[in-house]
Amino acid sequence: MWLLMNKHIHSTSTRKEENKLLDKLKDFSSRFFVTGEPMIYGADVAILLTLAGIIFVLTYLKKWKWLWREWLTTVDHKKIGIMYMLSSLLMLFRGGVDALLMRIQLAFPQWHFLDSNHYNEIFTTHGTIMILFMAMPLMFAFFNIVVPLQIGARDVAYPFLNAVSFWLFFFGAMLFNLSFVIGGSPDAGWLSYPPLSGMQFSPGPGQDFYIWGIQISGIGSLASGINFIMTILKMRAPGMKLMHMPLFTWSVLASCIIIIFAFPVLTVTLALLFIDRFFDGHLFTMTGGGNPMMYINLIWMWGHPEVYIVVLPAFGIFSEIVATFSQKKIFGYKSMVFSMMIISVLSYFTWVHHFFTMGAGANVNVFFAITTMAIGIPTGVKVFNWLFTMFRGRIQMTQPMLWTIAFIPCFVVGGATGVMLSAAPADYQYHNSYFLVAHFHQVLIGGVVFGFFAGLYYWWPKMFGFKLNDRLGKWAFWTWNIGFYVCFMPQYALGFMGMTRRIYTYDFDMGWGPLNVISTVGAFFMGIGFIFQAWQILHGIKYGERDVTGDPWNGRTLEWSIPSPPPHYNFAVIPTVTGQDAWWTIKEERKKKKAKETAAFSPIHMPKNSGIPFIMAVFWFIAGFGLTFHWVWMAIFGLTGVGACLLARSFQYNSDYYIPVDEIRHTEDSVGRVG
Amino acid sequence: MILSVFITIFLAGCDSRYLILNPQGAVAQKEYQLIIFSIILCAIVVIPVLGLLVYIVLRYRDKPGNKAPYRPDWDDSKRLEFIWWGIPIIIIGILGFATARTTYDLVDPPEKDVKPLTIEVTSLDWKWLFQYPDQDIATVNYVEIPKDVPVQFVLTSDAPMNSFWVPELGGQLYTMPGMAMGLWLQADHKGEYFGSGANFTGEGFAHMNFKVKSTSTKEFNQWVKQVKETAPALTKADYNSLAKQGLSLEKSYSTIPKGLFQEIVIKNGGQYYSQHHHMKNEDMKTMNVASDEQTHTQHEHQEGGK
Numbered sequence: 001m002w003l004l005m006n007k008h009i010h011s012t013s014t015r016k017e018e019n020k021l022l023d024k025l026k027d028f029s030s031r032f033f034v035t036g037e038p039m040i041y042g043a044d045v046a047i048l049l050t051l052a053g054i055i056f057v058l059t060y061l062k063k064w065k066w067l068w069r070e071w072l073t074t075v076d077h078k079k080i081g082i083m084y085m086l087s088s089l090l091m092l093f094r095g096g097v098d099a100l101l102m103r104i105q106l107a108f109p110q111w112h113f114l115d116s117n118h119y120n121e122i123f124t125t126h127g128t129i130m131i132l133f134m135a136m137p138l139m140f141a142f143f144n145i146v147v148p149l150q151i152g153a154r155d156v157a158y159p160f161l162n163a164v165s166f167w168l169f170f171f172g173a174m175l176f177n178l179s180f181v182i183g184g185s186p187d188a189g190w191l192s193y194p195p196l197s198g199m200q201f202s203p204g205p206g207q208d209f210y211i212w213g214i215q216i217s218g219i220g221s222l223a224s225g226i227n228f229i230m231t232i233l234k235m236r237a238p239g240m241k242l243m244h245m246p247l248f249t250w251s252v253l254a255s256c257i258i259i260i261f262a263f264p265v266l267t268v269t270l271a272l273l274f275i276d277r278f279f280d281g282h283l284f285t286m287t288g289g290g291n292p293m294m295y296i297n298l299i300w301m302w303g304h305p306e307v308y309i310v311v312l313p314a315f316g317i318f319s320e321i322v323a324t325f326s327q328k329k330i331f332g333y334k335s336m337v338f339s340m341m342i343i344s345v346l347s348y349f350t351w352v353h354h355f356f357t358m359g360a361g362a363n364v365n366v367f368f369a370i371t372t373m374a375i376g377i378p379t380g381v382k383v384f385n386w387l388f389t390m391f392r393g394r395i396q397m398t399q400p401m402l403w404t405i406a407f408i409p410c411f412v413v414g415g416a417t418g419v420m421l422s423a424a425p426a427d428y429q430y431h432n433s434y435f436l437v438a439h440f441h442q443v444l445i446g447g448v449v450f451g452f453f454a455g456l457y458y459w460w461p462k463m464f465g466f467k468l469n470d471r472l473g474k475w476a477f478w479t480w481n482i483g484f485y486v487c488f489m490p491q492y493a494l495g496f497m498g499m500t501r502r503i504y505t506y507d508f509d510m511g512w513g514p515l516n517v518i519s520t521v522g523a524f525f526m527g528i529g530f531i532f533q534a535w536q537i538l539h540g541i542k543y544g545e546r547d548v549t550g551d552p553w554n555g556r557t558l559e560w561s562i563p564s565p566p567p568h569y570n571f572a573v574i575p576t577v578t579g580q581d582a583w584w585t586i587k588e589e590r591k592k593k594k595a596k597e598t599a600a601f602s603p604i605h606m607p608k609n610s611g612i613p614f615i616m617a618v619f620w621f622i623a624g625f626g627l628t629f630h631w632v633w634m635a636i637f638g639l640t641g642v643g644a645c646l647l648a649r650s651f652q653y654n655s656d657y658y659i660p661v662d663e664i665r666h667t668e669d670s671v672g673r674v675g
Numbered sequence: 676m677i678l679s680v681f682i683t684i685f686l687a688g689c690d691s692r693y694l695i696l697n698p699q700g701a702v703a704q705k706e707y708q709l710i711i712f713s714i715i716l717c718a719i720v721v722i723p724v725l726g727l728l729v730y731i732v733l734r735y736r737d738k739p740g741n742k743a744p745y746r747p748d749w750d751d752s753k754r755l756e757f758i759w760w761g762i763p764i765i766i767i768g769i770l771g772f773a774t775a776r777t778t779y780d781l782v783d784p785p786e787k788d789v790k791p792l793t794i795e796v797t798s799l800d801w802k803w804l805f806q807y808p809d810q811d812i813a814t815v816n817y818v819e820i821p822k823d824v825p826v827q828f829v830l831t832s833d834a835p836m837n838s839f840w841v842p843e844l845g846g847q848l849y850t851m852p853g854m855a856m857g858l859w860l861q862a863d864h865k866g867e868y869f870g871s872g873a874n875f876t877g878e879g880f881a882h883m884n885f886k887v888k889s890t891s892t893k894e895f896n897q898w899v900k901q902v903k904e905t906a907p908a909l910t911k912a913d914y915n916s917l918a919k920q921g922l923s924l925e926k927s928y929s930t931i932p933k934g935l936f937q938e939i940v941i942k943n944g945g946q947y948y949s950q951h952h953h954m955k956n957e958d959m960k961t962m963n964v965a966s967d968e969q970t971h972t973q974h975e976h977q978e979g980g981k
Contacts, residue, residue, distance in 0.1 A: 116878045189875050195852065196835035196877060286853030286944025292836060293851070327737070329750040335760075357838060358849050359856040362778045369778070370771045377763045380720065384759040387727055392746040394737035405732060412724050416717035423770060425777040426710045428846020429695050429703075432838060432873040498694040498842040500873045503881035510869070511692040 031204075034184050037118065044181050073609040075159035076568050080166045081144030082463060085456075087170055088137035091129050092530070094177065098126035100527055103487075107520040109508045119504035120187035121206070125180070127190025132214055133173040135310045135444070136221060138452045140169070142313060143228050143252050145463055146455075149559035150246045152237025152577065154570050157230035159607040160655070161223050167617030168220030175624045176213025179206055183628065186210035189502065191299050192273070194284040194292045199277050205628050207277065211270045212624035216617075218267050225259030228252055237558070239577035243337070246557040246580075247330060250337050251316025254344040258305045258312075261348070266302035269295065278630065293358060300351040308347040311443070312340060314451025315382055318404050321458055322386045323581075324553050325401040326393030332385040333580060339378030346375045356424045357431045365424040372422035376415060383412060398553070399473040403454035406481050410446030414439060417492070432502075435495025438488045445484055453480075453533075461552045465564045466544030468536050476532035483525025490515035490522075548672075556581040563671040569604045569659055572668050601665060603658040610655070616645035694842035694869060699889075700861045701785035702845030709777045716770050720763065781845075784825040785861045791825040794818060795936040798830075798837035798850040798872060801879030802923040804914075806931050810899045813909050815917065815926035817886040821895035822865055828858045833918050833939050838873035841887050847873050853944030855936075862889035882922050902927045911935075 034040050058064050071079060101122055105114045114122065148156055156162050179185045183205035188197040197207050232253050236245070245253075273295065275281040282288020284295045323330040330336065352360065352368035386408065395401065417439040421427050430436055461467050499512050506512050551560040561583045562571060579585055623638025625631075691697050698707040734743045784791055795806040805818045820826050830839050832850040840847035841860060848858040862868070872883035890898065907913075909928035914935060917923065937945075 116881065120875075120878070188877075193836065196875070201835055201877060286947060287942075289944070289947040326735070328745075328747045331750050332752075332756055333750065335756055355849070357847050358851075359854075362782050366775045366778050369774045370767075373767045373771055373774075377760070377767060380763045381756075381759055383724060384755075387724070387731055388752075388755065389750075390731045390735055392744050392749055393735050394741070394745055395732060395735050396737045405728070408728050409725055412721055416721045419717055419767075419770065420710065420713045423709055423713050423774040423777075425706050425774065425781055425846065426713060428781075428848070429706050429710065429842060431847055432840075432875075493693070496693045496695045498840075498869060498871065500840070500871055502875040505881050507884075 032182060034181055040181060047181065068611070069609070072614045073163075073611045075155070075163045075607050075609055075613075077144045077148050077156050077159065077162060078463070078566065078568070080162055081141045081146075083166060084137045084141035084144060084169070085463075087173065088134050088141060091133040091137070091173060095126050095129040095134055096527060096530055098122045098129070100523055102126065103520040103523040105504060106506075106516050108517065109506050109510070109513045111505060114504065116504045117187065120502070121185035123502055124186050124189055124192075124210075125176075128176065128186070128210065128214070129173075130444075131190065131306065131310070132217065133169075133176065135448055135452075136217075137169055137173075139255070139310055139313050140165070140221075140224055142248075142317065142452070142455050142459070143224065146459060146559060147228060147231060147249055147252050148235070149462070149562070149566065149570060150249050150557050151232065151235060151240060152558050152571060152575050152582075153231065153235040154574075154604065155607060156227050157235055158227050160610055160613065160649070161227055163610065163613035164616065165220035165224040165227065167613045168223075168620060169217040171617040171621040172213050172215070172217025172220065172624070175216060175621055175628070176209055178625075179209035179213075183209060191303060193299075194273065194276065194295050197273065198285060199280070208274070208628040208630070211274050211277075212628050215267060215270055216620050216624050218263055218270075221259060222263040222267070225256040225263065229256045229260065232256075237571075237574050237577050237582075240582065243334075244577055244580050244582070247319035247333070247336055248313070248316035248557075251312045251319070251340055254340040255309050255312040258309045258344050258347060262302045262305040262309065265298060266306075269298040269302065272298075274627075278627075296355055296358070297351070300354045301348070304351040304354065305347045307444075308343055311447045311451075312343065314448050314455075315340065317451045317455040317458070318386060318407060319389075320557065321400045321404045321454055322389045324458075324555055325396045325398055325404075326390045327396070327554070328389060328393035329581065330385070331389040331391075332381075335381060336385055339381050342378045343375060346371060346378075350375055353422055353424075353427070355431075356427045369422050369424040373419055376419050376422075379415060383408060383415075398457075399468065399470065399477070400454045400458035400553075402474075402477050403450050403457065406477070407446060407450040407454070410442060410450065410484070414442030414446050418443060430495060432500050433495040434491040434499045434501060437501050438491035438495060441488050441491075442484075445488075458553070459559075460540075461547040462550075462559055462564045462566070464540075464544075466540055466546050467552060468540045468544060472532055472536040472539060476529045476536060479525050479532060480529035483522045483527075483529055485522070486525060487519050487522025490519045494519075550671075551583075556584040558582050561586065563673060567667045567671070569606060569664070572601055572604075572664050572673065601661045601668075603660055604664060605656060605658055608655050608657055610649075610652075612645050612649050612652075616642055619645060697843055698845075699843040699866060699868060700845060700863050702781060702860050703843055704863075705777055705780060706846050709773060712773055713770055716766050720766060781859070784827070784859050786823070786825045789824050791827050791859075792820065793827045793829060794820070795829045795855075796831070796839055796850065797936065797939055798832040798834060798839070798876070798883070799918050800834040800876060800920040801872075801883050802917065802921075803839075803870075803872070803883065803885045804917060806936055807899070808931075808936070810903075811930050812899060812902045812906070813928040813931045814902075815923050816884075817888065817925045818870070819888045819890060819895060819898050820862060821892040822862045822889045824892065825859055825861045828860060829855050829936070830858060831855045831936070831940050831943070833943060835876045836874055837876050837883070839870070840873040841868055841870040843868045844887065849874060853940060853947070855940050855945070862887075865889055865891065879920070879922050886925070903929045905929075909935075 058067060071083065074080065101114065102119065105111055105119055144156070144162070148154065186192065186197075186202070186206035186209060188202055188207060192207060192210055195201060197210075232245070232249055272281075272283045276283050276285065276290075282290040284290050284292045286292065319330055319336060349371045350368060352364060353372045356365050356368070386404075417435070421430055421436065421439055430439075457468060457473065494512055494515050497510065497512055497515075499506065499510070547564045550563040552564070553560070558575060558577075559566075561575065575582065575586065619638050619641030621638070623635050623642065626634025626636075626638055695703075695710070696707065698704040735741070735745075793808055795808060797804040797806070803816055803818075804813060805815070806813045828839060828848075830848055830850040831854060832852045834852070836852065837850045838847045839850055839858065843866075844860040844862055845858075848856055850856075866889055868887040868889065870885040870887050872880060876883070906927035906929040908930045909932065911932050913928070914932065
């Protein structure tokens, strides 16, 4: 086995032939395209076929113009949200396939399904994709679709910037995924610690794909953070004080505050890593007076708050769903807001718990152990508040509520193992073991993924105007949940047995085999759950129960006061808010008065579509690709294009328009909203 | 369901394959106690919450004829809020205290009356080199220690950062290029323990396991003698080929080149580390230990030469 591996290592340093053109070309393409793996060739073919298929269908149905006008150039927050959602589900599929491949490889001791290099690439891309290209965009999908509707606004504060954010994310994700077939995937772990991720140990383009894929989409994330803070602070409907805001909107505010402080750290860290790689810097190598510990600190100064960036909106989603389906006001609103704000501050003071074993000294470890435990307090309080929202309510077991109820035990146990991990000396034993792997999957799947699924089922009728099938949904729910416990509970045990993460194989004599088989079976159950959900969506498009009321769940917040799907200006008349649960209050009043209000429309001010965000992101993609392969000319071309787009936009004065009253009346009429 | 899974894991803990739950030395024992203590404290919160969830979901279902109270506007209770802010704060306070105590405790050697043994550990791509400065021998991918003697492992790396972990003897510590850090471990019994690299270092990472063999002091001395008599010497050239990427079988060496460990640390930027960072006491101590022992070794070596 190890002889084979040594041979492989030597073969990578290919001998340079005489400078014949043909040989040069051959040499180039063998490095440029990933070769030698049947799976990769399969992917190549699949990608080409899919592309050809898409192009054919669009041409055949003459939809190119429609695609450009309605989607690629749109600045409508709802459409941008839907695009975020579709791309993140696509990424969930890819990350999920990665996960299944890993689980197949680990199912049996000394199994030869994947070799070491391939396995290393897969766990690296699995982590990066699931956090940055699945969880983040799905979260932004909810920000986009829900926040303006909840606060009674017609769009976000900066609609153009919003489109820029989306397209930067999209092309960043594409750049990252391209590494699968061109150049080779990164393989130094999802946070790419140097020196392993430096030029010496990772000479290929994989790491640069990683850096630029994340950099480009990271700029988009930062812009979204700014955008939604401004939207929430400046665009609320008249009368909606901060303490009247729905809890989901609060959670978005908390999350965005973390984003604007954390994402610049990520950008700088990756830029420094690129300086090391491209300009041969020594920021993160000891030999030049740098220090790799600095990178680890910096990346976790972003990485830990990042966890709270994605989990806080999930908390917000649960808060909405629990109140709606318990048919009761949320319990302890102030306490909920307060705990989220504490979490958003405390999340900056816990990063060292990701490397207690670095030897920073007892004082440092004790400080960060206690801050980490402390963050469990407000989180626990939220759980109690959800429980007591259900207490003395009337619980309806709808699909969103099922996921919410499943979330509570899962997250409570995941949180408890988190507290166990935070006890520094105990962490010396858990660190980098499967106990840790099980813990963070439990909080990220049980918290974030369950939360976002709950949100998808909850707001799906609002987005698309139809509900998703209940029976298929229950199948999906149970396969996911059973699969989750079967997959990850054995991993806690494997951690206790001393199994470390990121190993691609293990020996028979450790006794890790049986639990790994069980874990793999669980992973496949979750895969089946995903198939049910895909089926559910397709089924819903054809047979889904249409929502004609705009308020299928008897909701409490303003998004349920308008038709589903909402007209592109959202609110024909901006509502006036007097307290929490604005739509609930309006409904109560209407019951009393029994009088229909006559709506007096006035022209609505809206932003115009623009192709610049899309084009600019394409240029970023070109620049990123050039920087990845260290082709300076291409990078300069791309960045010049980006600059040109910025210039073009600054000279664009005609970027908005008014919707005339007649058109509003016509639209409202067609959905039966005008008496 | 979750509980039953946990209980299964827990009962299975009696099984010696659950290395962390099977502590074989004072350090692992302290960590094990903290683990158990934290599980109990967490259970104090987790179990009632799970019970409460089941109760509430069963009792307050929206079914016709459900007689449980329905209070749609009841949304605040200072007393309840006080309870669920208060209890977690107390529990975290207790756990925080226990954590701090164990953390400070582990800085010192587990046994103060016995003269400790020093072993210098270097993680390489993808193998472990152990040097015994006092005994002037070295091993690859296995390490032998006397039981009941505190062992100071001084850790560095001549490859990407790894982590040195022997679960049955105690928790892990990173091995980092250009730095030397000390980790105390001690075995209470004779036995063979599983050790591994716990931080990903690339292609051969999964094969970076090593064996820790604990014996009586007498057997240990015999083993040292045997290595001295039978094994080849470790030369600089040998080290350089060891340091190349690849795997290795278990190996033993009868002598080590003078100051090799320090050289490895300095080569990887150790001099910058000590210049830029006013080294913390612990690090200083370990570095001093290392250098003291080096001179000591040198001395011994010369004596041996006579």
